[in-house]
Amino acid sequence: MRSGSKQKWVHDATLHRLASSASPSEVLEAMRTIARQAQLTPFVQIVASGVNSFENVPAALFKCVKFLPDTNGEQIMQFPNRLYRMKEGNCVDYTIFICSIAAAMGLPTIIRMVNYGGGFEHVYPVVNGQVYDLNYWQAYRPGEKKSLPFVEKMEKIV
Numbered sequence: 001m002r003s004g005s006k007q008k009w010v011h012d013a014t015l016h017r018l019a020s021s022a023s024p025s026e027v028l029e030a031m032r033t034i035a036r037q038a039q040l041t042p043f044v045q046i047v048a049s050g051v052n053s054f055e056n057v058p059a060a061l062f063k064c065v066k067f068l069p070d071t072n073g074e075q076i077m078q079f080p081n082r083l084y085r086m087k088e089g090n091c092v093d094y095t096i097f098i099c100s101i102a103a104a105m106g107l108p109t110i111i112r113m114v115n116y117g118g119g120f121e122h123v124y125p126v127v128n129g130q131v132y133d134l135n136y137w138q139a140y141r142p143g144e145k146k147s148l149p150f151v152e153k154m155e156k157i158v
Contacts, residue, residue: 015078038100
């Protein structure tokens with residue numbers, strides 16, 4: 001890191017804070033790094049080993065976690081064990097959780113960030129070719145009608 005440059009993200013044992021100035025590609029790379037690290041943690045290994053069918057994991061997570069957008073100008077990325085413990089997170093946390101479980105199960109996994117026309121504002125997992133979106137518009141902006149087809153996407157393989 002060059003002298004005088006600002007650090008883009010801060011890590012503690014269960015979460016990362018990413019500066020609001022981070023680019024979409026930096027956000028994707030940080031998410032991929034966390035998902036890759038998380039798939040090796042005891043929590044994810046235990047969850048992955050106890051899953052009979054991956055298809056049940058996203059729905060179960062959506063039922064037990066309250067989804068809230070970040071509000072303080074920085075992107076906070078939680079490890080799966082912290083999301084499960086705190087019971088609150090956003091589409092980034094959901095995606096990291098789902099991708100780490102799927103990768104630990106040996107399933108092909110992609111993190112997809114999409115632009116609906118106002119910039120990259122949503123992310124969701126694609127596992128074994130299947131989209132597992134938490135339905136951003138229903139979860140975060142229930143009164144707002146928004147067309148769901150995206151105009152641009154960026155992806156990273158986990």
